[in-house]
Amino acid sequence: MASNKQVEIALAAVQLFEQKGYHATSVQDIADAVGLQKGSLYHYIHSKEDLLLQIAHQAITDFNQRLEHILSLDIPAKEKLLAAIENHLTVSISNLQTTTVLLRESFALGENPHQMIQDLTDRYLDLWTAILEEGVRNEEFRIVQPKLTALAILGACNWVYRWYKQSGSLTAHEVAIVFGGLFLDGLLKE
Amino acid sequence: MASNKQVEIALAAVQLFEQKGYHATSVQDIADAVGLQKGSLYHYIHSKEDLLLQIAHQAITDFNQRLEHILSLDIPAKEKLLAAIENHLTVSISNLQTTTVLLRESFALGENPHQMIQDLTDRYLDLWTAILEEGVRNEEFRIVQPKLTALAILGACNWVYRWYKQSGSLTAHEVAIVFGGLFLDGLLKE
Amino acid sequence: MASNKQVEIALAAVQLFEQKGYHATSVQDIADAVGLQKGSLYHYIHSKEDLLLQIAHQAITDFNQRLEHILSLDIPAKEKLLAAIENHLTVSISNLQTTTVLLRESFALGENPHQMIQDLTDRYLDLWTAILEEGVRNEEFRIVQPKLTALAILGACNWVYRWYKQSGSLTAHEVAIVFGGLFLDGLLKE
Amino acid sequence: MASNKQVEIALAAVQLFEQKGYHATSVQDIADAVGLQKGSLYHYIHSKEDLLLQIAHQAITDFNQRLEHILSLDIPAKEKLLAAIENHLTVSISNLQTTTVLLRESFALGENPHQMIQDLTDRYLDLWTAILEEGVRNEEFRIVQPKLTALAILGACNWVYRWYKQSGSLTAHEVAIVFGGLFLDGLLKE
DNA sequence: CATGAATGAGAATTCATTCAT
DNA sequence: TATGAATGAATTCTCATTCAT
Structure with missing residues (x-):
């Protein structure tokens, strides 16, 4: 039951993790990529x-x-x-x-x-x-x-x-x- | 012209980087492994x-x-x-x-x-x-x-x-x- | 568009910089002066x-x-x-x-x-x-x-x-x- | 009874303090400028x-x-x-x-x-x-x-x-x- | 005199996560 | 659902000073 937003987040994360690596990617980076605030991401993910x-x-x-x-x-x-x-x-x-x-x-x-x-x-x-x-x-x-x-x-x-x-x-x-x-x-x- | 200590540090770092990964290894970990203070490491290395x-x-x-x-x-x-x-x-x-x-x-x-x-x-x-x-x-x-x-x-x-x-x-x-x-x-x- | 907190931080910084000098003032000093944690300051400032x-x-x-x-x-x-x-x-x-x-x-x-x-x-x-x-x-x-x-x-x-x-x-x-x-x-x- | 070296150190320090400021000048900088090791400086000065x-x-x-x-x-x-x-x-x-x-x-x-x-x-x-x-x-x-x-x-x-x-x-x-x-x-x- | 290894305290900054609104 | 303020721990790195050799 992955919502649109969840999929969008996963796609953004894949892209960022691939480009910069997991450790060099901050939660802020992911939030920026999907147009959310850092805090809001946590409605969709448990953790990085x-x-x-x-x-x-x-x-x-x-x-x-x-x-x-x-x-x-x-x-x-x-x-x-x-x-x-x-x-x-x-x-x-x-x-x-x-x-x-x-x-x-x-x-x-x-x-x-x-x-x-x-x-x-x-x-x-x-x-x-x-x-x-x-x-x-x-x-x-x-x-x-x-x-x-x-x-x-x-x-x-x-x-x-x-x-x-x-x-x-x-x-x-x-x-x-x-x-x-x-x-x-x-x-x-x- | 690598001193003993430099070699020792490199060996410790190899071991730690292999076991935990580079990012999960702190400079403190390396210092502990060779019995130096964190700051003292920087006599031998430029940076992590x-x-x-x-x-x-x-x-x-x-x-x-x-x-x-x-x-x-x-x-x-x-x-x-x-x-x-x-x-x-x-x-x-x-x-x-x-x-x-x-x-x-x-x-x-x-x-x-x-x-x-x-x-x-x-x-x-x-x-x-x-x-x-x-x-x-x-x-x-x-x-x-x-x-x-x-x-x-x-x-x-x-x-x-x-x-x-x-x-x-x-x-x-x-x-x-x-x-x-x-x-x-x-x-x-x- | 400076928030209250930003103004408060700037005022505290002015006071500390004047009293102790910029270099002798730590980010911790400023944080203490406004009742925030060191890390929290960075919501309001880019750097010292x-x-x-x-x-x-x-x-x-x-x-x-x-x-x-x-x-x-x-x-x-x-x-x-x-x-x-x-x-x-x-x-x-x-x-x-x-x-x-x-x-x-x-x-x-x-x-x-x-x-x-x-x-x-x-x-x-x-x-x-x-x-x-x-x-x-x-x-x-x-x-x-x-x-x-x-x-x-x-x-x-x-x-x-x-x-x-x-x-x-x-x-x-x-x-x-x-x-x-x-x-x-x-x-x-x- | 300022020795030659002491004068040399003071001159180097003046130049560095003027250029970079006291805080931005490290003892190492001064030592470099007079061709001594950091530790050796302390034969001539009490402290920075x-x-x-x-x-x-x-x-x-x-x-x-x-x-x-x-x-x-x-x-x-x-x-x-x-x-x-x-x-x-x-x-x-x-x-x-x-x-x-x-x-x-x-x-x-x-x-x-x-x-x-x-x-x-x-x-x-x-x-x-x-x-x-x-x-x-x-x-x-x-x-x-x-x-x-x-x-x-x-x-x-x-x-x-x-x-x-x-x-x-x-x-x-x-x-x-x-x-x-x-x-x-x-x-x-x- | 000179070295350079070692210290240890302290610095700025980052960051994942939480939570009241 | 979304925000953004706040946390607090962790991290890398710097540096003046000491001291045995």
Whole structure:
């Protein structure tokens, strides 16, 4: 039951947290961005930290739900992996600010809320791992250490928020093709 | 010409910045850690921000110097890539706290110092890219987009600081073998 | 649009700056004087320095406006000079604290704000000079170097904040008569 | 028995206090200026405040001694007054920095040292007053309130440190002629 | 004489949050 | 719902001075 104002505040916060970082963003900054007084913000949010938690939670939940859907499809593991990559990149790039806040600013959360995000992030890793395990089981993929491999792929994908802005001309699809090719076929000729 | 105390302060700061983050670490925390009064710290540092800059600068410079060395070796590109991966993981993991501060906390720097680190980081990417370009030129590697591929590999490697602690039993070498295999041969059978 | 509290703060600051000097007055002192917490002061002021600037600016602007009025009157230069002296002394003495802060503490301002006050002070000198020039032109006054003479008269008048308290029994008018006599007629007999 | 170093320190302090003000000048600044370490300064000075006191004390004592000499001369009061003016302006202008420190920074002294300077300053005023009283007694001067008149003349002369730099081309003698003419003859024609 | 490490008190300012209106 | 005054704790940094070497 998020009111218009709540959504507006969250959007402003995402933008500010992405630009300046959570700590460098004051509650006053957010209030200014939505045309309210500092005090009035507290009708809509519990705390600045809670605002960050909501943003991060929604972001990682979205990633999880989409990956769960892909995992449930009746297609080869190779296709699932490619879909996972393309999905991740598409979501990352089209919500670049939110993704940046999730990946860069979650550490600013206190212990409990941070653990909450961490658990969902672990879950996301598990889903990627599951795709790899399926591929090994199906004999589509070489025998690999699925979790470690998932961490490599996920690392590559998560790194995107760090460089995408500068190389802004690429589409998520173009990146996905390169990444998919790398992870499926490797660099070596033949 | 760094005195003992300066080194001690930098080490304490690395540890605290890694554990609590730059913003959550007060100058008082650092002073306590080295057994000085708050004010006395300022005999050794210019500012808290400068302390972070020194740490990050030394870290990325170390990465760059080692990779430059690898690039200069007279070995096939494939071997250079494997050496780069192993080197990066070894350094990351043996200086996990410093690497974490570099990769996670540099954003806390103000514009100018942040750009300084960014420039050195861009240089590091260029070195990875150069290895890939060499491999393509030598016809060791498939035709790839070298920069995008470098970003993928570097992303995977840089992500390590996020998960290594939890999987603490692995050595850098073990991770390097898995990563190297993934990037050279890909996942697909045959 | 200055609120009551803002006025109250400015008054307290004037009093403290006059008694202890700007540097020896802490923000805490001002807060105590108006019954607020240190932090609460910052709802009303930008900074301690800005507070000083406001005080000095208002003071010199007041001097300027009154002298501009006198200059515009249709009376002989001699009368303008006497009015200027009486006005200056009346304002100085009735706002002795503010005048003291203006003349003694403005140097504590940083470069830019200090220049701002300096410019207005230069303007004040120009107005005195204009009176003298008028008197010379009208052949009321001897030929003199108007600016240098203005500096002498203004110096004498500005010095009042240094000694008035001790000789507190004199009225501004009494002082003005002595000063006026001195500057118009000189000391010599005949 | 002021050593070379002590003199050097005092000169550096005068220059810095004049340029930046006493409060804005750190002990480190002074140490830098004379090529010593902060700690080493304390072999030569008791405290920063004492340094200011020495400077101010020497300055006002110099003014007093010279005026006492003038007062003791066997010449008309009119000549004494002109000599006093010329002397004051000559000393002020040739030691402009010291005079500025005396007149602008003495207020930074604590109560007791400040009173010490104040007493010497009062003495200086008394000497000027004595000249005027002598002139009245001799019937050289009109009947005036000697102290108030002395305050006017002294104010005019003391103000010089505020404007002289800008009008740097004038000599002390040139200023003295204008000031002397003003105080003896006044502005009015005839 | 000179150093420079260390002190410890104090400074201005920021800021998330609360609450009466 | 909205305000904005008020809080009070926290933060970074400065600085005059001391003293063992």
